[in-house]
Amino acid sequence: MNSNSGHAIAGKEPACTTNCKNAWIVSSAVIRGVSHIDTDIPCQDSVNFKVIGSWFVGVVSDGAGSALNSHFGSKLAVQVIVEVLEKEVAKRNSDNDMALMPDVISDAIAEARARLGDNLQKDETLEDYHCTVVGIVANEQGSVFFHVGDGLGIASTADIDKKQQTVDYWRKTQLSLPENGEYANETFFITQENWREHLRCIVISNPIDVIVLASDGPMALLLQSGKPNNGFIDVVLEHLGRTDAQDERDTYVDRILSASEVDAITSDDKSLLVATSPKVRGLRAHHPVPPPEKAEIESTARLSTISDTPSQLAPIQVPTLLQRINTTRLSFAVLLAILVGSLLVWLLMRGMHSPFTNHEEQISEAVNSPSSNSKFPAKKTPLANTIENIQLNSSTDSKPFGEEAIISGEDNSLHLTKTKIKLPAAGETRPVVPESE
Amino acid sequence: MSIQEPKPNYNVNPSQRTPCILVLDASGSMDGEPIDQLNQGVRALEVELKNDATASMSVQLAIVCVGGPAGDADIMQDWTDAGDFSAFDLTAGGYTPLGQGMEIALNMVEEQKEILRSSGISYTRPWIFMISDGVPTDEWRDTAARCRDAEENRKCVIFPIAVEGSDIEILSQFSSNPPKELNGLRFVELFQWLSSSLRGASRTAPGEAIQLPSTDAWAAVDA
Numbered sequence: 001m002n003s004n005s006g007h008a009i010a011g012k013e014p015a016c017t018t019n020c021k022n023a024w025i026v027s028s029a030v031i032r033g034v035s036h037i038d039t040d041i042p043c044q045d046s047v048n049f050k051v052i053g054s055w056f057v058g059v060v061s062d063g064a065g066s067a068l069n070s071h072f073g074s075k076l077a078v079q080v081i082v083e084v085l086e087k088e089v090a091k092r093n094s095d096n097d098m099a100l101m102p103d104v105i106s107d108a109i110a111e112a113r114a115r116l117g118d119n120l121q122k123d124e125t126l127e128d129y130h131c132t133v134v135g136i137v138a139n140e141q142g143s144v145f146f147h148v149g150d151g152l153g154i155a156s157t158a159d160i161d162k163k164q165q166t167v168d169y170w171r172k173t174q175l176s177l178p179e180n181g182e183y184a185n186e187t188f189f190i191t192q193e194n195w196r197e198h199l200r201c202i203v204i205s206n207p208i209d210v211i212v213l214a215s216d217g218p219m220a221l222l223l224q225s226g227k228p229n230n231g232f233i234d235v236v237l238e239h240l241g242r243t244d245a246q247d248e249r250d251t252y253v254d255r256i257l258s259a260s261e262v263d264a265i266t267s268d269d270k271s272l273l274v275a276t277s278p279k280v281r282g283l284r285a286h287h288p289v290p291p292p293e294k295a296e297i298e299s300t301a302r303l304s305t306i307s308d309t310p311s312q313l314a315p316i317q318v319p320t321l322l323q324r325i326n327t328t329r330l331s332f333a334v335l336l337a338i339l340v341g342s343l344l345v346w347l348l349m350r351g352m353h354s355p356f357t358n359h360e361e362q363i364s365e366a367v368n369s370p371s372s373n374s375k376f377p378a379k380k381t382p383l384a385n386t387i388e389n390i391q392l393n394s395s396t397d398s399k400p401f402g403e404e405a406i407i408s409g410e411d412n413s414l415h416l417t418k419t420k421i422k423l424p425a426a427g428e429t430r431p432v433v434p435e436s437e
Numbered sequence: 438m439s440i441q442e443p444k445p446n447y448n449v450n451p452s453q454r455t456p457c458i459l460v461l462d463a464s465g466s467m468d469g470e471p472i473d474q475l476n477q478g479v480r481a482l483e484v485e486l487k488n489d490a491t492a493s494m495s496v497q498l499a500i501v502c503v504g505g506p507a508g509d510a511d512i513m514q515d516w517t518d519a520g521d522f523s524a525f526d527l528t529a530g531g532y533t534p535l536g537q538g539m540e541i542a543l544n545m546v547e548e549q550k551e552i553l554r555s556s557g558i559s560y561t562r563p564w565i566f567m568i569s570d571g572v573p574t575d576e577w578r579d580t581a582a583r584c585r586d587a588e589e590n591r592k593c594v595i596f597p598i599a600v601e602g603s604d605i606e607i608l609s610q611f612s613s614n615p616p617k618e619l620n621g622l623r624f625v626e627l628f629q630w631l632s633s634s635l636r637g638a639s640r641t642a643p644g645e646a647i648q649l650p651s652t653d654a655w656a657a658v659d660a
Contacts, residue, residue, distance in 0.1 A: 034490075034491070035491070035636055038633075038636075039633070039650065180559065182562075182591070183559075183560065183561050183562045183591075184453045184559035184560055184561050185561040185562070186562075220453075260490070263490040263491060264490045264491060264494055265491070265494075266491060267489070267490075267491040267492075267636060
């Protein structure tokens with residue numbers, strides 16, 4: 001996936017395979033925004049993370065749309081920051097004081113700036129590489145958020161909800177919120193001279209179990225009235241908890257971000273990283289979530305995904321749909337179908353007088369008393385057909401948004417063939433940024 | 438009939454708005470082909486914005502008409518989300534009270550920011566898009582100074598567009614952005630450009646210049 005530069009970095013350093021049971025489980029995806037695709041601007045988001053023993057280091061960076069090379073800026077930033085922090089935490093015990101971390105983090109960002117500065121081309125300044133940073137360093141004792149500019153961090157301690165007997169992911173939550181100017185599209189970057197004034201660190205001195213990092217694109221999905229949007233994140237967390245394979249988890253996050261619903265919220269690049277501690281696995285093991293939800297999420301993701309990656313789509317699960325349709329609703333559907341059908345046939349018959357006159361009585365009878373509809377052909381509609389139709393309807397319901405967006409983009413590009421700034425294509429390598437060693 | 442699908446709550450109300458106000462010259466000199474093309478342009482804007490999932494929900498529009506049969510400058514369209522906007526035809530006539538029109542626009546921008554702020558909705562810097570083919574017929578100098586002031590204090594961005602026949606020297610006094618001259622009557626291309634510029638309001642550090650798509654499709658080539 002070309003647009004997935006940050007993700008590719010993350011992929012080089014697999015977080016945890018099944019044999020390290022005491023480490024964080026991390027899933028992430030970076031999706032190029034619709035407006036970036038339309039205007040031929042590369043994906044400017046990058047994600048990188050590393051699990052080092054019981055430590056976790058994760059960073060999301062979002063390059064400024066206004067800066068020529070911000071996609072390289074964000075890529076190098078996440079790479080260098082994780083590198084530096086990895087070396088630092090490797091020297092430490094997990095009971096080290098988290099309050100000391102902000103200095104180390106500050107050094108890591110300074111190093112990223114220095115590396116960007118070393119590689120500036122002629123006539124370039126750091127401003128051409130503008131990028132934000134939101135990240136976290138965590139171990140089983142505590143954690144530290146660090147943040148310059150916009151994007152979002154959520155960290156939380158999980159526990160068992162004793163009443164519901166389910167996992168409560170949000171027992172004690174800490175947010176790292178974006179810093180904007182008056183206007184939503186103005187924010188602060190590590191590439192600004194005064195970046196230290198905008199570096200915000202939050203030290204959390206209790207163990208955390210859930211980490212969510214996001215660029216500003218998908219932020220609206222994750223918050224509701226200033227709190228984690230459980231309706232969204234819990235569903236994602238539950239599903240990730242049931243999925244064992246790393247690539248399947250990443251694909252799921254990818255799908256969730258690619259859903260057409262998200263295009264209504266943002267046309268910007270979208271990055272999301274979700275990490276859970278070993279404790280969450282333990283909690284889930286004792287309080288498993290009933291299986292039907294899995295099918296619900298699978299089919300939901302399928303229905304709401306823009307159809308550009310058909311190979312990733314889950315198969316339609318008609319049996320589970322069957323299970324889910326409760327009998328009352330089903331019989332109501334069938335009854336209505338029969339009613340509408342009989343009305344249509346009746347109208348048809350009325351239009352075609354002679355040969356059917358002797359049926360007319362029969363049909364009008366069926367219309368007037370739907371309970372005695374045994375004579376009526378519409379009733380024979382097989383159950384599976386009815387369900388298929390419903391399924392199709394809901395799938396077309398959710399599609400047009402995404403498709404329209406893409407169509408209009410093509411329209412626009414006709415009128416915007418030449419942009420003032422000429423950007424290199426996504427994925428193109430440039431000497432500016434050294435490839436990771 | 439559809440089944441209730443249990444799905445992650447996508448929370449589809451975007452948390453951000455991009456306000457844009459059009460100050461359109463409908464004075465007598467715009468009569469005929471120019472006003473027809475302008476009307477077509479506004480219709481194109483409606484279509485383009487509605488075709489974009491994000492823009493239809495995040496862009497907010499308002500229209501102030503300068504001149505027209507009533508002769509005054511007046512609000513023809515109060516703030517509305519692009520998804521709810523329906524284009525309508527302007528009729529040309531009367532003078533060009535551009536100062537009055539811009540005064541109304543500046544006030545509307547501040548009022549709207551206040552409403553968005555108090556509703557907890559974030560917003561990008563509002564745009565005032567000023568299109569004129571003539572010479573202001575009212576006391577425009579004070580307003581022009583107020584416009585430049587508002588821009589300097591980053592309250593809004595003003596884009597003056599000069600239709601053939603306008604006094605570019607005067608229009609240039611309404612903004613720190615030099616007026617762009619419309620190539621012939623390419624209003625449709627102009628409004629298509631506006632639509633895509635509004636969609637991609639890209640991020641900057643406070644105080645930095647914003648990047649816009651190329652204006653080649655509609656602007657006259659600078660000498």
